[in-house]
Amino acid sequence: MHHFPHLLLALLASTPSDEAKAALAPFQKTLKETLFKALERSTEAAVEVCSERAPALAREASTARVTVGRSGLKLRNPANAPPAWLPPLLDELSKLPPGTQTGRTVTLPDGRVGYAEPIWTAPPCLVCHGPVIAPGLDATLRARYPADAARGFAPGSFRGVFWAEVAPAAAKPDGGLQPPKMRPSAPRDTNPEIPR
Numbered sequence: 001m002h003h004f005p006h007l008l009l010a011l012l013a014s015t016p017s018d019e020a021k022a023a024l025a026p027f028q029k030t031l032k033e034t035l036f037k038a039l040e041r042s043t044e045a046a047v048e049v050c051s052e053r054a055p056a057l058a059r060e061a062s063t064a065r066v067t068v069g070r071s072g073l074k075l076r077n078p079a080n081a082p083p084a085w086l087p088p089l090l091d092e093l094s095k096l097p098p099g100t101q102t103g104r105t106v107t108l109p110d111g112r113v114g115y116a117e118p119i120w121t122a123p124p125c126l127v128c129h130g131p132v133i134a135p136g137l138d139a140t141l142r143a144r145y146p147a148d149a150a151r152g153f154a155p156g157s158f159r160g161v162f163w164a165e166v167a168p169a170a171a172k173p174d175g176g177l178q179p180p181k182m183r184p185s186a187p188r189d190t191n192p193e194i195p196r
């Protein structure tokens with residue numbers, strides 16, 4: 001019976017939001033470390049990290065089932081536009097008290113689960129996202145990002161989110177067993193459904 005191990009795995013498996021957090025953790029950690037290290041060298045090096053390393057790290061942190069990324073309400077790079085399910089979560093998270101550490105999940109009609117947690121602007125972020133940007137850096141940013149809207153942020157303001165999209169575990173090519181619904185439907189930190 002090849003189905004048994006699948007069933008066992010499904011029973012032991014973490015929730016989609018655990019999976020989302022697990023996939024995001026190394027992305028968040030490495031990005032932060034790389035950015036702050038680069039900032040010690042020069043802002044030019046740090047811009048390089050943000051534009052080249054950030055997307056690469058997001059790809060590296062993604063798996064066959066989990067896709068991760070960054071987004072926001074005001075974007076520097078249009079390539080960071082939110083997936084279709086994200087805008088309502090962005091809206092909700094942006095209204096939380098600054099600094100709130102939390103996450104929201106949403107279950108999509110096709111069984112995928114979306115997850116997002118807020119990013120609050122810290123003082124070092126202002127070098128590149130604040131109201132005043134040094135002339136040389138400003139020119140570099142304008143040349144790379146003609147549609148840059150990610151400026152004018154203040155410390156503590158809502159900068160955006162880390163997001164993850166988790167495909168359902170049961171969507172296996174061999175049509176493996178659906179995991180039984182064993183989790184109690186306790187109150188969740190989530191909007192149950194957002195129509196697409």
Ligand code: HEC
Pocket residue numbers: 039043044046047050051052054055070071072074075076077078080119120121122124125126127128129150159160161
């Ligand atoms: C050295 C300049 C620089 C610093 C410092 C910086 N950023 Fe950025 N940030 C960028 C660039 C450049 C991009 C565009 C990245 C891309 O092309 O994907 C960006 C993109 C982002 C995005 C993705 C959404 C978008 O607007 O495209 C988020 C979220 C973000 N930054 C948050 C932060 C936070 C939070 C900090 C402070 C911890 C920070 N940034 C510090 C330059 C910087």
